[in-house]
Amino acid sequence: MKQHGILEIGPAIDCNKSEADRRLRQCAQAGLFSHAVDPVFGGLGDGFAGMCKDFEQLGVTTRDPGLILAVNAHIWGAIFPLLRFGSETQKTALLPKLIKGELLAGHAITEPQAGSDAQAMLVSAVTTPKGFRLNGCKRFITNTPIADLLVVYAKHEGAISAFLVRSDDSGVTFADGPSVQGCATASMGDVLLADCTLPADRLLGKVGAGNMMIHLALELERAFIFSAIAGVMQWQLKEVVAFAKKRQVKGKPLSDYQAISHKIAEMKLRLESVRLWVGKCADHCDRKKRITVESAATKWYASEAFLNSSLDAVHILGAHGLEGEHVALVQDAMAGRLFSGSTEVQKNIIASMLGM
Numbered sequence: 001m002k003q004h005g006i007l008e009i010g011p012a013i014d015c016n017k018s019e020a021d022r023r024l025r026q027c028a029q030a031g032l033f034s035h036a037v038d039p040v041f042g043g044l045g046d047g048f049a050g051m052c053k054d055f056e057q058l059g060v061t062t063r064d065p066g067l068i069l070a071v072n073a074h075i076w077g078a079i080f081p082l083l084r085f086g087s088e089t090q091k092t093a094l095l096p097k098l099i100k101g102e103l104l105a106g107h108a109i110t111e112p113q114a115g116s117d118a119q120a121m122l123v124s125a126v127t128t129p130k131g132f133r134l135n136g137c138k139r140f141i142t143n144t145p146i147a148d149l150l151v152v153y154a155k156h157e158g159a160i161s162a163f164l165v166r167s168d169d170s171g172v173t174f175a176d177g178p179s180v181q182g183c184a185t186a187s188m189g190d191v192l193l194a195d196c197t198l199p200a201d202r203l204l205g206k207v208g209a210g211n212m213m214i215h216l217a218l219e220l221e222r223a224f225i226f227s228a229i230a231g232v233m234q235w236q237l238k239e240v241v242a243f244a245k246k247r248q249v250k251g252k253p254l255s256d257y258q259a260i261s262h263k264i265a266e267m268k269l270r271l272e273s274v275r276l277w278v279g280k281c282a283d284h285c286d287r288k289k290r291i292t293v294e295s296a297a298t299k300w301y302a303s304e305a306f307l308n309s310s311l312d313a314v315h316i317l318g319a320h321g322l323e324g325e326h327v328a329l330v331q332d333a334m335a336g337r338l339f340s341g342s343t344e345v346q347k348n349i350i351a352s353m354l355g356m
Contacts, residue, residue: 005030006057011325012064012185017176020070020187021104021146027071028101032058033079036285041083041095048282052227056275059231063325065332066185068228069339070106073142073186074098076221077107078151081162081213085205090164094149106143107151108165108191109214111136116345118153118160118214123193125154125161131200132156132163134171134193144189145176152191153210160210164202171196182335219291222299222340223281226274229306229336232329233271236313239326240264243317254316263312270305277301293353300346307333 009026013019027033035051037043044050059068079098082091097103114120123136134154144150152165167174173192180188205213241264244255254260277298284291310333314321321327337343 006032006054007061009058009062009067011062012067015066015185017145017187020067020185023064023067023185024070024074024104024143024146025101027058027067028099030054032071033075033099033101037079037083037095037099041091042099047286048224049279049286052224052278052282055224055227056231056234059228059233060235061231063232063235063329064185065229065232065329065336066183068225068232069183070143070186071228072221072225073106074104076217076224077142078105078149080220081107081151081204081217084216085162085209085213087201089201090204094164098149103148104143104146105149105151106141106147107153107217108138108141108144109153110138110140112139116341118211121153121155121160123152123154125156125163127156128197130197131202132198134163134165134196134198136193138191138193140178140180140188141191142186142188144174144191145187147174150174150191151204152193153214156207159208160214161207162204162210162213163198164204165191165193165196165198169196169198180335182331182333183339184331215292218340219295220285222346223278223285223291223295225340226298226302226306227278227282229302230271230274230278233267233274233306233309236309236326236329237264237267237271240267240313240316243320260316263316267309267312270309274298274302274305293350296341296346296349299340300343300350303333303336303343306336309333 032054034043035046036048039045082095098105111121125132125134148167150165152163153160165172171194175190175192177189244260245253247254281291281294281298284294310330314326317326
């Protein structure tokens with residue numbers, strides 16, 4: 001990948017739909033959707049470690065967790081489920097366009113009454129003579145207002161199945177809103193299904209395999225969204241160090257005060273720890289190993305680390321920290337504790353893998 005492609009994306013100027021669409025397609029042009037994908041579908045044929053390097057550079061350059069969230073929804077919500085579960089026809093038709101950014105996508109799991117508990121979902125799918133009919137509502141779905149395609153999960157005959165739903169399908173609306181404060185540059189919305197009719201070939205994977213697909217997609221999302229957030233944390237650290245060296249308090253640089261230097265040391269330790277956890281996930285994926293515990297631990301630690309470092313950055317910068325990007329990143333970091341499963345969900349996953 002040419003690094004200048006990432007550098008040209010830059011920080012967000014606005015958070016409207018057209019800007020979100022433009023920036024996500026810029027990420028495709030920079031090659032961010034092509035890592036760990038076979039060249040036959042337009043991928044680079046490389047591994048997860050290389051992907052993490054470019055993701056971190058995206059974080060440094062854009063300082064935009066909303067864009068990072070949108071990128072990860074597109075990759076882990078659509079590209080990788082298709083890679084792992086799609087038919088050859090589905091993969092050939094869709095993957096090259098998703099990788100090039102000709103199609104924008106995501107996955108629809110959350111509902112008004114069902115977040116981390118996927119079994120509580122009410123969106124239903126029934127078999128018809130020609131395929132399937134879907135009804136219900138999904139909420140807080142990243143990329144929905146700009147998506148051409150979503151992987152929609154629905155209850156079918158008592159189990160969860162996955163369906164490829166396009167924005168122009170009969171009986172579906174990809175709606176804008178409700179808006180949220182954290183990660184505001186990611187477009188988010190409702191998926192409204194009212195007798196949405198789909199042909200049989202829109203089923204992704206096997207009937208009833210949706211729960212497994214959700215777990216696999218979220219494992220990857222939890223692990224690698226924070227490879228880009230590490231880039232944001234790197235930028236925060238650089239800003240704080242420069243400020244602490246320059247700012248004079250009672251004739252001494254702010255950095256000479258141990259209370260400040262210790263906070264900065266903690267920010268550095270958090271950053272390096274996030275990199276280690278993400279690197280462990282990448283190594284496991286490159287060796288075809290599952291990352292159930294590792295991704296949960298990464299999400300748990302990294303989301304808390306990002307929030308703590310964002311708060312420390314604002315504190316050290318004082319009134320300057322209440323201007324612009326730094327205070328906005330506190331809201332983004334608060335959202336980071338929730339998306340892809342809250343901190344408590346990650347603790348539950350780790351405990352369950354220990355037999356508890």
